[in-house]
Amino acid sequence: MGMVEAILLTIATAATPLLLAAIGELVSERSGVLNLGVEGMMVMGAVTGFAVAYTTGSPWLGAVAAIVVGALFSLLFGFLTLTLVTNQVATGLALTLLGLGLSGMIGERFIGLPGVKMETISIPFLSDLPLVGRLVFGQDPIFYISIALTAAVTWFLFRSRAGLTMRAVGDSHDSAHALGIKVIAIRYLAVMFGGACAGLAGAYLSLVYTPQWVENMTAGRGWIALALVVFASWRPWRVLAGAYLFGAVSIGQLHAQALGIGIPSQFLSALPYLATIVVLVLISRNRRLTMMNTPASLGRPFVPDR
Amino acid sequence: MRIELVKRPQQSALFAAISPFIAFAITLVAGAILFSLLGKAPLNGLYAYFVEPLTEVWSLHELAIKAAPLIMIGVGLSICFMSNNWNIGAEGQFVVGAIAGSILPVVFPDFQSPLVLPLMLLMGIAGGAAYAAIPALLKVRFNTNEILSSLMLVYVAQLFLDWLVRGPWRNPEGYNFPETRNFHASAVLPEVLPMSGRAHWGFVFAILAALILWFLVSRTLKGFEIRLLGQSPRAGRFAGFSSARMVFFAFLVAGGLAGLAGICEVSGAIGQLRPTISPGYGFAAIIVAFLGRLNPLGIIAAGLVLALSYLGGEAAQISIGVSDKTVRVFQGLLLFFVLACDTLIHYRVQIGKAPAVQPKAQSHEQPEAAHGHG
Numbered sequence: 096m097g098m099v100e101a102i103l104l105t106i107a108t109a110a111t112p113l114l115l116a117a118i119g120e121l122v123s124e125r126s127g128v129l130n131l132g133v134e135g136m137m138v139m140g141a142v143t144g145f146a147v148a149y150t151t152g153s154p155w156l157g158a159v160a161a162i163v164v165g166a167l168f169s170l171l172f173g174f175l176t177l178t179l180v181t182n183q184v185a186t187g188l189a190l191t192l193l194g195l196g197l198s199g200m201i202g203e204r205f206i207g208l209p210g211v212k213m214e215t216i217s218i219p220f221l222s223d224l225p226l227v228g229r230l231v232f233g234q235d236p237i238f239y240i241s242i243a244l245t246a247a248v249t250w251f252l253f254r255s256r257a258g259l260t261m262r263a264v265g266d267s268h269d270s271a272h273a274l275g276i277k278v279i280a281i282r283y284l285a286v287m288f289g290g291a292c293a294g295l296a297g298a299y300l301s302l303v304y305t306p307q308w309v310e311n312m313t314a315g316r317g318w319i320a321l322a323l324v325v326f327a328s329w330r331p332w333r334v335l336a337g338a339y340l341f342g343a344v345s346i347g348q349l350h351a352q353a354l355g356i357g358i359p360s361q362f363l364s365a366l367p368y369l370a371t372i373v374v375l376v377l378i379s380r381n382r383r384l385t386m387m388n389t390p391a392s393l394g395r396p397f398v399p400d401r
Numbered sequence: 402m403r404i405e406l407v408k409r410p411q412q413s414a415l416f417a418a419i420s421p422f423i424a425f426a427i428t429l430v431a432g433a434i435l436f437s438l439l440g441k442a443p444l445n446g447l448y449a450y451f452v453e454p455l456t457e458v459w460s461l462h463e464l465a466i467k468a469a470p471l472i473m474i475g476v477g478l479s480i481c482f483m484s485n486n487w488n489i490g491a492e493g494q495f496v497v498g499a500i501a502g503s504i505l506p507v508v509f510p511d512f513q514s515p516l517v518l519p520l521m522l523l524m525g526i527a528g529g530a531a532y533a534a535i536p537a538l539l540k541v542r543f544n545t546n547e548i549l550s551s552l553m554l555v556y557v558a559q560l561f562l563d564w565l566v567r568g569p570w571r572n573p574e575g576y577n578f579p580e581t582r583n584f585h586a587s588a589v590l591p592e593v594l595p596m597s598g599r600a601h602w603g604f605v606f607a608i609l610a611a612l613i614l615w616f617l618v619s620r621t622l623k624g625f626e627i628r629l630l631g632q633s634p635r636a637g638r639f640a641g642f643s644s645a646r647m648v649f650f651a652f653l654v655a656g657g658l659a660g661l662a663g664i665c666e667v668s669g670a671i672g673q674l675r676p677t678i679s680p681g682y683g684f685a686a687i688i689v690a691f692l693g694r695l696n697p698l699g700i701i702a703a704g705l706v707l708a709l710s711y712l713g714g715e716a717a718q719i720s721i722g723v724s725d726k727t728v729r730v731f732q733g734l735l736l737f738f739v740l741a742c743d744t745l746i747h748y749r750v751q752i753g754k755a756p757a758v759q760p761k762a763q764s765h766e767q768p769e770a771a772h773g774h775g
Contacts, residue, residue, distance in 0.1 A: 131548065175737065178404050179744040184487055184548065186740050188687060193733025200726040315556050322549045361564035368553040375550060376543045385544060398406055398748075 102346060107238055108304050110342030112137070112296040114241045116320035117327070117334045118248055119292025124324055125252060126285035127265035127392035131187025132172050134317025135194020136290050140165045140297025142198040145205055145308040148301075154213035158237065158298045165294015166287045168194065173286040177279050180396045195311060202308045210306030213237065235303050237295065242335075244292070249331040261285060265390035268397040278397055293317065315368065322371045326378050328388035337374075344370050406748040416745040421692050421699070423745075424738035425706065431734050441721055449720045450713030450731075460712060462598030466670050467711045469603035470495065470662035470682040472704035475689035476611045476697045477658035481651040483618070483695050485631040488652055490536060490551030491659040492683025493558035494529040498660020499667040500562055501528025503674050506588035507570050507581045517587045521664055529660015530653045532558065537652035541645045547652075555683070563676045570674065581674040590669035601669030603662070608701065610658055615697035627651070659683060680711065681729070688736040694743075707732065 116133050123130050130136075140161035148157030172190045175181045217233045252258040261281055264271045268278045300316070301308055319341060327333035348363040379385050429447060436446030454460045474491045481488040502525030505517050535554060539545035565581075572582040590601045618624035630637035630647045637644065667678055689707050693700030714728030744750065 171737070175741055178406075179741050179750075180406060180748070181740040181744060185482075185687075185691060185736075188489060189733060189736040189740060192684060192688070192729065192736060196726065196729025196731075196733045200724060200730055203724050203726055315553070318549060318552050322546075322553075325546060325549075359564050359568060361560040361567075365557045365560045368556045371553050372539070372545075372550050375545050376539055379544045379546065382544045398408065 102350065104234075105349075106339060106342040106346045107234060108342075109345050110338040111238050111241045112299045112304065112316055113320050113323060113341055114245065114335055114338035115237075115296035115299065116293045116317055117323040117338060118241070118244055118331060119289035119296070120320055121324050121327070121329060121331060121334055122248060122252075122261075122292075123285045123289035124393055125265045125329060125390055126261050126282050127268055127390055127395065127397075128173075128176065128282050128286055128289075129183045129187065129394040130169065130172055130176075130190070130286060130289055131184060131321065132169070132190025132194065132317075133289070133293050133320050134313055134315065135191035136165045136168050136293035137194075137297035137300075137317045137320075138198040138311065138313045139168050139194045140294030141301040141312055142202040142205070142297075142308060143294070144298025145210060145301035145306075146201065148211040149205060149208060152211060154211050154302045157211070157302055158213070158295060161294040161298030162291045163294070165297065166291040169286050169290025169293070170283075172290075173283050177282050177286070177397075180398055183394050183396075191317070199310045202310060205308040206310070208308070210301060210308070212306040213302045237299050237303060240295070245331050245335050252331070262390070265392055268392045268395070272397075272399055278399065282397075293320075296320070319367065319371050322375055325385075326374050328378070328385075329390065341367060341370065403753075405751040405753075406744070407751060408748055409746075413746050416742075417694070420742035420745055421694060421703070421739060424692070424735065424742045427738045427742075428731060428735045431738075432731055435727065435730065436723065439723055439727075441723055445721055446717060446723065449717040451709060453720065454709060454712040454716050459598050460716075462594075462600040463712055464705065464708050465593075465600035465604040468704045468708035469601075469607045469669075470666050470679070471686050471689050471707050472607035472701055473603070473610055473658045473662040473665070474655070474683060474686035475693060475700040475704055476607075476614045477655035478686055478690040479693065479695040479697060479700060480614065480618070480627060481655045482690055483631045484627045484647050484651045485634070486537075486540075486648055486651040487548045488533065488536065488551050488655050489548055489687060490533070490554050490683070491655060491686055492679060492681065493551070493555035494532045494656040494659035495663040495666075495679055495683045496555075496558040496562050497532040497663070498525040498529030498656075499663030499674065499678055500558075500565065501525055501531075501660065502664025503570075503581065503584075503667055506584040506668075507674065510582060510585055513585055513587045515587065518590065518668070521588060521668060522661060525660045525664025526657040527660070529663060530657035533652040533656020533659070534649065537649050541648050547648075559677075562674065562678070566674050566676055572673075579676050583673050584668060588668060589672060590665055599670075601665065603665030603669045606661065606665060607704070610661075611697040611701050614654075618697060659686075685711075685732055688732055688739070691736060691739050691743075707735075710735075 116137055120130060120133050143164040144157040144161035147160040148154045172186055175186045176183045213235050215233055215235045252262060260276055264276060264278050264281050272278050297313060300312055323334055323337040323341065326337045345367045348366045352360045352363050432447055433443035436443045454464065474495065478488060478491060502521040504524060505512060505521055532554065536547045536551040539550050540547040567579045570581045572580055590603060593600050593602055593605060618627060626642045626647065629640060630642055630644055634644050662682065667674060671678060685707050689700055689703045692706065693703035710728055710731050714725040717723050718725045
């Protein structure tokens with residue numbers, strides 16, 4: 096396996112959690128709900144995934160449990176913002192703070208224990224192809240799920256009636272409500288989908304990327320996923336492109352650290368965060384374009400009149 | 402069962418006053434449940450957490466030490482949140498303030514005079530404010546989401562501090578530990594009551610900051626401008642106020658106070674720079690701001706409550722053996738309950754099937770919470 100292939104493989108592992116979390120958040124935001132709790136849901140997924148996989152020995156059970164916990168955890172956010180109409184920004188922050196706290200508490204006894212790594216799938220013959228073999232046909236299962244999910248969400252949003260309804264809810268909840276669409280129910284589902292995706296993204300970190308539990312192991316990836324949604328102007332395939340771009344930046348800086356190229360490691364570690372800011376600046380510079388792409392009801396509270 | 406919200410014709414003054422207390426009470430109940438899940442006697446747990454630290458003079462001093470940064474940052478953030486500027490990077494501004502304020506004692510240890518301390522405090526304020534100016538500038542100039550930019554800068558600041566204390570600023574006589582030299586005597590923030598304990602002047606600064614901002618917000622035109630631009634930017638513009646200037650004002654005030662908190666913590670409580678100088682004060686202060694209902698006087702009380710949770714966490718770990726990780730669970734729950742209870746201020750909550758008929762005109766209005774929305 097060549098050096099280039101190895102780097103490309105690791106880029107995919109760094110990009111997959113970002114992609115999963117961002118796709119989930121994209122759906123939530125398309126329905127008009129800004130959930131800033133991605134980091135919290137993700138870290139809950141990470142600790143659940145690790146704990147269940149470690150206890151049962153099955154990474155699959157870990158991943159499923161992480162999805163369930165992510166969705167349930169997002170339900171807390173949904174109840175506050177959708178039923179009690181609290182401020183979405185503040186509630187999202189609360190979810191993140193609570194998630195970081197809870198995961199730290201739950202995960203305390205798992206610190207330093209050897210994790211259970213999810214094995215990669217090797218499709219016979221195809222994965223032996225030069226260069227693209229391992230890359231396309233020899234990845235871990237969640238990688239394939241993330242790609243399939245991107246395609247499925249694209250289809251759902253732009254080709255299905257339910258997706259059209261959901262976008263209508265996100266663009267004008269008052270009109271949608273007037274048409275008899277169940278705005279709040281749809282938003283609940285979208286928020287829970289976001290939570291499930293974030294949970295799986297977290298489990299990917301603790302089951303594939305670095306199979307262990309470390310407190311705060313998401314290290315801001317949830318926030319980067321939020322930035323990716325803006326970067327992608329709420330379009331799934333652009334989220335994928337953005338996730339791989341960020342995967343490349345973080346893997347690039349890791350390789351640069353390993354090579355020891357005279358730049359302090361802390362500066363290299365700061366690169367993904369700085370890159371996020373730069374990308375956000377570039378993308379949001381054009382105020383009109385941003386306005387056009389943003390779901391018009393994003394973050395706005397909705398109380399049905401009857 | 403369904404839950405219906407009915408908008409009140411006007412805010413409920415009663416619930417505006419008592420909602421933080423309800424939230425705190427619910428947090429205590431949740432805490433009791435949490436302790437029993439952990440296999441501890443719930444009342445013992447709550448006692449160790451929230452009462453025991455208040456029973457001794459030295460721990461009251463510790464309370465003041467922990468409350469100082471929380472109040473300072475919290476009142477600054479209240480200006481941001483009130484004006485609808487979502488600065489969540491106070492942790493980074495705290496760190497940069499601490500770094501900027503430490504330049505004199507760390508890089509120029511031979512410069513010892515009564516001037517050092519005031520200069521350090523000013524440099525701390527300037528450092529925090531300058532760091533907060535970055536997301537403000539990006540928001541005004543490039544329309545960049547300040548939530549994400551300010552948060553990203555937290556990681557950058559922490560990494561920068563890490564580099565400093567392991568690299569150029571490492572104590573030459575420190576046996577390679579990642580820490581700077583100890584501050585010399587004239588760079589240490591003195592204690593307020595040296596006879597009884599180690600609480601430093603940071604707590605006094607925090608109270609002063611809260612009083613000044615309380616006066617600004619409730620008694621001056623600037624306060625009106627802050628609230629108006631927060632609740633309705635359009636109305637604010639018609640009144641001739643500039644949103645762009647308000648963004649800078651809010652971020653600079655919050656950043657400056659976070660920077661002051663940073664240098665006070667380092668100079669008063671720690672005495673040197675280390676890779677980690679804050680147990681998440683910048684994030685806990687967000688909870689403080691909301692628990693204090695964005696009112697600077699309320700924030701003093703809220704800061705003391707959150708400080709108590711930090712102390713209680715340490716105490717409970719020693720006395721009943723629960724992990725100090727429970728602190729952040731408590732803090733997160735508290736913010737959740739505060740936000741949920743704030744609903745009662747604007748709405749009546751009806752549980753049941755038959756909703757009361759409500760005149761259409763009222764429920765049509767968009768509810769705009771006092772702290773606005775993203």
